Amino acid sequence: MNGRQTTRFLTALVMLLVLSCTGRKQVPFGxxxxxxxxxxxxxxxxxxxxxxxxxxxxxxxQVEVPIEESTMVLEAGYALAVLxxxxxxxxxxxxxxxxxxxxxxxxxxxxxxxxTASSRRIDSFMVPGHCLEPKAEIRQLSESxxxxxxxxxxxxxxxxxxxxxxxxxxxxxRERITILPPNGDSAVPIELSLRIEDHDSDGYDDVIADTRxxxxxxxxxxxxxxxxxxxxxxxxxATFQQLADQAAAILGSDPSGAEKLAAQxxxxxxxxxxxxxxxxxxxxxxxxxxxxRSPGAARASTVAAAAAIKRGxxxxxxxxxxxxxxxxxxxxxxxxxxxxxxxxxxxARSAATWQRLDSEPSxxxxxxxxxxTLVVGGREPRKIQISTGTRSxxxxxxxxxxxxxxxxxxRVEGVQVTCAGFEAKVxxxxxxxxxxxxxxRAAVGTPxxxxxxxxxxxxxxxxxxxxxxxxxxxxxDRLRIVPLDALAKPAGRPIDLAPGSPLPAPIRGARITPDGxxxxxxxxxxxxxxxxxxxxxxxxxxxxxxxxxxxxxRSVAISPDGRRVAVQxxxxxxxxxx
Numbered sequence: 001m002n003g004r005q006t007t008r009f010l011t012a013l014v015m016l017l018v019l020s021c022t023g024r025k026q027v028p029f030g031x032x033x034x035x036x037x038x039x040x041x042x043x044x045x046x047x048x049x050x051x052x053x054x055x056x057x058x059x060x061x062q063v064e065v066p067i068e069e070s071t072m073v074l075e076a077g078y079a080l081a082v083l084x085x086x087x088x089x090x091x092x093x094x095x096x097x098x099x100x101x102x103x104x105x106x107x108x109x110x111x112x113x114x115x116t117a118s119s120r121r122i123d124s125f126m127v128p129g130h131c132l133e134p135k136a137e138i139r140q141l142s143e144s145x146x147x148x149x150x151x152x153x154x155x156x157x158x159x160x161x162x163x164x165x166x167x168x169x170x171x172x173x174r175e176r177i178t179i180l181p182p183n184g185d186s187a188v189p190i191e192l193s194l195r196i197e198d199h200d201s202d203g204y205d206d207v208i209a210d211t212r213x214x215x216x217x218x219x220x221x222x223x224x225x226x227x228x229x230x231x232x233x234x235x236x237x238a239t240f241q242q243l244a245d246q247a248a249a250i251l252g253s254d255p256s257g258a259e260k261l262a263a264q265x266x267x268x269x270x271x272x273x274x275x276x277x278x279x280x281x282x283x284x285x286x287x288x289x290x291x292x293r294s295p296g297a298a299r300a301s302t303v304a305a306a307a308a309i310k311r312g313x314x315x316x317x318x319x320x321x322x323x324x325x326x327x328x329x330x331x332x333x334x335x336x337x338x339x340x341x342x343x344x345x346x347x348a349r350s351a352a353t354w355q356r357l358d359s360e361p362s363x364x365x366x367x368x369x370x371x372x373t374l375v376v377g378g379r380e381p382r383k384i385q386i387s388t389g390t391r392s393x394x395x396x397x398x399x400x401x402x403x404x405x406x407x408x409x410x411r412v413e414g415v416q417v418t419c420a421g422f423e424a425k426v427x428x429x430x431x432x433x434x435x436x437x438x439x440x441r442a443a444v445g446t447p448x449x450x451x452x453x454x455x456x457x458x459x460x461x462x463x464x465x466x467x468x469x470x471x472x473x474x475x476x477d478r479l480r481i482v483p484l485d486a487l488a489k490p491a492g493r494p495i496d497l498a499p500g501s502p503l504p505a506p507i508r509g510a511r512i513t514p515d516g517x518x519x520x521x522x523x524x525x526x527x528x529x530x531x532x533x534x535x536x537x538x539x540x541x542x543x544x545x546x547x548x549x550x551x552x553x554r555s556v557a558i559s560p561d562g563r564r565v566a567v568q569x570x571x572x573x574x575x576x577x578x
Contacts, residue, residue, distance in 0.1 A: 052139065052140035052141065052142070053083065053084075053085060053139070053140050054083075054137070054138075054139040054140075055081045055082050055083030055084075055096070055137060055138035055139060056081065056082050056083075056084075057080070057081045057135075057136070057137060058078070058079045058080060058081060058082070060078060061078050062078050062079040063077075063078055063079065064079075065079050065082050065095060065097050065110065065117075067082075067084060067093060067094065067095045067110050067111075067112050067117050068084075068092070068093050068112050069112065069115070070112035070113065070114065070115060070116055070117040071115065071116060071117060072095065072097065072110040072116075072117035072119055073116070074097075074099055076099075076101045076103070077099045077100050077101025077102075077103075077106065078099060078100060078101075079097055079098070079099045080098045080099055080100055080105075080134060080135065080136035080150065081097075081098050081136040081137055081138045081148075082095050082096065082097045082098075082110075082138065083095065083096045083138035083139065083140065083146060085140060085146075085167065087109060087111075087167060087168060087169055087171060088111075088168070088169035089169070092112060093112070094109065094110060094111050094112070095109070095110040095111075095117070096108075096109055096110075096122075096138055096146060096148065096165065096171065097109075097110055097119075098136040098138060098148055098150060100134045100136075103124075103126070104124055104125055104126040104127055105124060105125055105127065105134060105136075105150050105161065106121065106123075106124040107121075107122045107123045107124065107148060107163060107165075108120060108121055108122060109122055109170070109171050120170065122163075122165065122171055122172075122173065123163065123173050123176070125161060125176075125285070127152055127159065128154065130154055130155045131152035131153065131154040131155075131159050131181075132152060132153055132154075133152065133153045134150055134151070134152050135150070135151050135152075136148065136149065136150045136151075137149050140167070141164075141194060141195075141196050141205075141207070142196045142205045143167065143205075144166060144167050144168075144205060145164060145165065145166065145167065145174070145196065145205060145207065146164075146165045146166075146167055146171070147162060147163065147164055147165075147194055148162065148163040148165065149161070149162050150162075154181040155181070156181040156182050156183060157181040157182045158179075158181060159178075159179065159180055159181050160177075160178070160179040160192070161176065161177070161178050161179075162176070162177040162178075162179075162192065162194070163175075163176050164176070164177075164194075164207060164222075164229070174207075174222075174228065174229050175207070175222060175229050175283065175284065176283070176284055176285065177192065177209065177281070177282070177283060178281070178282040178283075178285075178287075179192060179280060179281055180279075180280040180281070180282070180287070181280075182280070183278055183280070184278075184496075185270060185277075185278040186267070186270045186271050186276075186278045186279075186280050188213055188214040188267045188271065189212075189213075189214065190211065190212070190213050190271060190280060190281065191211075191212040192209050192210070192211050192212070193209070193210045193212075194207060194208070194209050194210075195207075195208050195210065196208075199221055199223060199232075200223055202224075204224040204225075205224055206221060206222060206223050206224050207221070207222040207224070207229070208220070208221050208222075209221075209222075211236075211272075211281065213264075213267060213268045213271045213272070214264055214267050214268070215264055216239065216243065216264045216265070216267070216268045217239075218235055218236040218239045218268065218272070219235060219239075220232075220235050220236070221235065231283070236268060236269075236272050236273075236289070236291070237291060237294055237295075237296055239268070239296075240265050240268065240269060240294055240295075240296025240297055240300070241295060241296035241299070242296075243261050243262075243264060243265045243296070243300070244261075244262065244265050244295075244296045244297070244299040244300040244303065245299070246261055247259075247261035247262040247265070247299075247300060247303040247304075248299060248303050248338075251303055251306060251307060251338075255306075255307045255310050255311065256307070256311075258303050258304075258307050259303070259304050259307035259308065261300075261303075262300040262301070262303040262304035262307070263300075263304055265296060265297055265300035266297060266300050266301060266304065266320075266323070269291070269294060269296075269297040269300075269329070272288065272289050272291065273288055273289055273290075273291035273294065273297075273328070274286075274287065274288030274289060274290050274291065275288075275290075275291055275292070275294070275326060275327075275328035275329075276288070276326075276328075277442065277443035278443055291328060292328060293327065293328050293330075294328050294329055295332070297323070297328070297329045298323070298324075298328075298329040298330060298331040298332070298335065299331060299332075299335050301320050301321070301323035301324065301329055301331065302331050302335040302336065302338050302339050303338070304320050305317045305320035305321055305339045305342070306338050306339050306341075306342040308320060309339070309342040309343060309346050310342060310346070312346075312538075312540075313538065314346075314528045314538035314539075314540050315476065315477045315521070315528060315530055315537075315538040316476075316477055317339075317342075317343075318459060318476045318477070318521055318523065318528060319475070319476025319477040319478070320476075321339065321459050321476075322459045322460070322475060322476050324336075324459070325457060325459060325460060327449060340524075340525060343523070343525035343526060343542070344525060344542075346540060346542075347540075348526065348540050348541055348542040348543065351578045352541050352543070352576055352577065352578040353543070353576070353577055353578070354541075354543050354567075354574045354575060354576045354577070355574060355575050355577075356572055356573070356574055357374065357384055357386070357389075357566070357573045357574060357575050358376060358384060358391070358572075358573040359571050359572050359573065360376065360378060360568065360571060360573060361571050362378060362379070363378075363554040363555060363568065364376055364377050364378035364554075364555060364568060364573075365377040365378070365401075365402065365510065365555055366510060366555045366556065366557040366566045366567075366568060366573070367402035367509075367510035367557045368510070368557055368558070368559045368560060368564075368566070369383065370559075370560060371559040371560055371561045371563070371564065372385060372386050372387050373385055373386070374386060374557070374566050374573075374575070375394070375399065376573065377399055380393070381393070381394040381395075381396065381398070381399045382394055386564070386575065400429065401429060402465075402508065402509055402510035402557070403463055403464075403465055403466050403508060403509045403510070404429055404466055404508055405466050405484075405488060405508075406466070406468055406508070408429055409428065409429060409488075410426055410427065410428060410429065410466075410488040411426070411427060411428070411429045412424055412425065412426055412463045412466065412471065413425040413426070413427060413434055414455060414456075415439065415455070415456040415460065415461055415462055415463060415473075416436070416453055416454065416455060416456065417449075417453075417454050417455070417456050417460065418436075418452060418453050419442065419448035419452050420438065420441060420442060421438060421439070421440050421441040421442040422438075422439040422440045422456060422460065422461040423436040423437060423438055423439060424436070424437040424439055424463050424471060424473070424482070426484075426488045435488075435489070437471065437482060437484065437488070437489075437490055438482075438490065438494075439461050439463070439471070439473045439480075439482055439494065440461055440473075440475075440494070458521075458522050458523070458524075458553070459475070459476070460475060461473050461474070461475040462474060462475065462511070463509070464507070464509045464511050464512040464519050465507035465508050465509020465510075465511070465512045465516075466507065466508045466509065467481065467503070467504035467505065467506070467507045467508075467516075468504055468506075469481055469483055469484075469504045470482045470483040470484035470491065471484060472503070472504070472507055472509070472512065472516070473494075474519065474521070477499075478496065479496070479497045479532070480494045480495060480496045480497060481494065481495045481497065481504065482494045483495070499532070500532065500533065503515070503516030503517075503532065504516070510556075510557040510558070511556060511557060511558060512558065513558060513559075513560055513561070513562045514560055516532060517531070517532055517533045517562055518530065518531055518532065518558060518562035519532065519558065520556050520557070520558045520565055521538075522553040522556045522567070523553070524552065524553065525542060525546070526540060526541055526542030526546060527540075527541040527542070527553075527556065527565055527567060527576065528540060528541070529541060529558070529562075529565065541565065541576050541578075549569050549570060549572055549574070550570045551569050551570015551571060551572075552569070552570065553567060553568070553569050554568040554569070554570075555567070555568040556568075563577065563578065564576060564577050
């Protein structure tokens with residue numbers, strides 16, 4: 001090897017040693033290189049990211065908006081905020097203006113034309129009369145997108161509207177997001193944070209709205225397409241299912257944690273989804289996202305119900321099982337088994353016993369005349385003296401409906417589910433004609449299920465009795481008065497009662513005591529007695545041989561002293577005592 005070759009060899013050797021001694025840990029498949037390059041790229045992008053402008057906010061009464069050397073004069077109302085930017089690419093500053101007037105909120109684009117400025121309407125919307133004090137802010141999200149946020153103070157809380165606008169000569173509304181104030185069925189706080197990201201790596205800015213409902217964050221994503229925004233339909237259901245699966249996994253080891261997670265899913269479902277009937281988040285002027293069937297919310301309802309049963313809150317568990325009546329949240333058979341198993345395993349009232357009183361092949365109404373006398377209706381009406389077991393036939397004239405008004409003129413035949421909601425069928429005691437009394441109206445936009453006029457299920461609204469003020473109705477953990485006049489017609493809006501609050505009395509009904517202190521709720525796995533005066537707690541009645549008596553619960557009644565419950569299960573009429 002000559003001198004020149006030796007020199008080349010030594011140079012190559014030195015370069016090889018230098019390259020091999022970088023001081024980095026060796027990671028298979030270049031994982032460290034990827035992580036380092038990703039981190040460096042993120043830091044570099046953060047440094048290079050432009051600071052997009054934020055608009056100016058005005059005090060109430062501003063009717064002139066300066067745009068460079070021009071002035072835009074509003075035709076009506078006053079300006080809330082303005083963002084000055086070049087919309088049409090001619091290097092002249094234009095403006096986006098949000099304004100308020102008695103007619104609502106208006107969004108306009110302003111273009112300087114000498115001393116004055118011309119305007120072009122982009123969009124507008126109306127707000128309810130009780131929503132006041134509008135405030136707005138406008139900021140640029142990216143080179144091609146601007147967000148306009150308008151907030152009102154309403155009776156039950158804040159209402160927000162957000163516009164996503166394109167930056168172009170004639171700005172377009174790419175999306176409008178509405179967050180409605182809290183309501184009686186959805187009171188969790190809702191916060192929304194927008195960010196820009198190329199979610200599908202196609203080179204175009206996509207929009208992600210991180211929507212926080214209570215403690216649940218759902219990333220709603222809009223993909224930027226040539227024809228407009230296309231929302232990713234995988235959310236919010238993907239988040240619902242993830243949280244519901246987590247809740248189910250820890251139910252055995254951490255029931256309270258599982259119940260909390262499941263409740264978050266149900267709160268989010270109500271706020272997001274049209275199918276819940278009380279949605280508070282809307283897109284493009286609609287109320288609620290169309291979630292259709294939600295396996296995540298369905299599973300969450302079973303986890304929350306099972307956890308409530310474990311801690312002895314039986315009334316809450318019944319309320320949660322009402323979710324199963326909605327087609328969107330009907331659980332799978334394996335999830336239903338979770339709740340059935342919880343009911344079967346829970347400890348019933350140890351001092352309670354049941355005995356067979358009679359049998360009846362057809363469903364019959366039951367009610368107590370007094371604590372020792374049970375009336376069995378149907379084709380062969382009779383009364384049973386419990387202390388002796390004596391049965392006595394009754395004529396049809398001797399049998400009055402259990403639920404009737406104080407003057408015994410009107411009765412309640414049952415509760416029907418219609419497209420309008422839940423309605424009681426009310427008519428004369430001795431007549432067949434009936435009219436409907438609304439108990440709970442369906443929310444606007446709630447899908448109407450078929451059949452459109454069907455009897456309510458055991459977990460739906462039921463009329464417990466008739467008080468001097470009107471009907472007393474219940475479902476799950478809710479109790480309300482439905483005011484009626486002397487002709488049994490609606491006399492005002494239903495009034496919900498807080499647990500433990502005084503009830504109107506006396507009350508006529510089979511499933512509630514005359515003083516309203518206790519009422520019964522039938523269930524496929526047993527009977528719940530709700531003690532209204534004692535904190536509205538529930539007493540669980542399920543004897544060890546419950547399953548040996550075949551059939552479903554057909555009828556139920558409670559004695560005036562609240563110490564006995566009669567139940568028709570299948571063909572047998574039995575009596576609980578404690």
